Amino acid sequence: MPELPEVETVRRGLQPAMEGAVIAQARVNRPDLRWPFPDRMAERLTGAKVTQLRRRSKYILADLDTGESLLIHLGMSGRMTVSGDPLGQFAHNHPAAAKHDHVVFDMDNGARVTFNDPRRFGAMDLLPSDNSDSHPLLAKLGPEPLGNDFHEAYLVERLSARNTPIKSALLDQRIIAGLGNIYVCEALFRAGIAPTRKAGALSKKHIQNLVPIIRDVLEAAIAAGGSSLKDFRQADGELGYFQHSFDVYGREGEPCKTPDCKGKIDRITQSGRSSFFCAQCQR
């Protein structure tokens, strides 16, 4: 499941193909993904210019010159690919249409953007640009972890007196938007905090330390995604999935990476999701 850094990488990969370009033709090959598409989606998108490509949490928002914004959610298995050469004079050959290519945008610069989603947990919707924050998927989201509204005093206030484990609190999208299982595990490891600790029982200092750690973990992953973009064209044009090495995530039974720590990475299940941690380093 893509998390914030993967979605940000997709956004950056789509930018040269979509931003400032007109959707010359939008094709919608089925009535729905996770939810039905909005009425006449293809017609409302065809001819619209993409003025800006933004990200809010794990959603990509394409602001259009029609006053609407296209919301894109990759869900569990949604993939976006770019084919053609938006910067060259002639479009390269596009790959043959594949099964599960549900939405296709042919841009006026020669690029083709394809949304493929075998499991159809993804979503697309159209919403008024000037009121996009009130969309049901966006309205209750907390601040962006890389934005100015996420800071030490905010996190201390939101976590104090919370009786839930810190792992669950950090996954709560109303507290921080876009943080998922992988990067919460990584952040808690760097912070030396056990995922089972009650949020409200943590010291103020511990909570304050989490803010720069969360930012660093996400920024490092976005940087890894950025370097993957440099050569995505040599592969198949698929955006957003990149090799990234984790300290604890997916490393059950492997040695802890902390110098001189003899511990091994443990895995427990919390609220139905795996938590990876080192019991020696994280208390």
Ligand SMILES: [Zn+2]
């Ligand atoms: Zn350790």
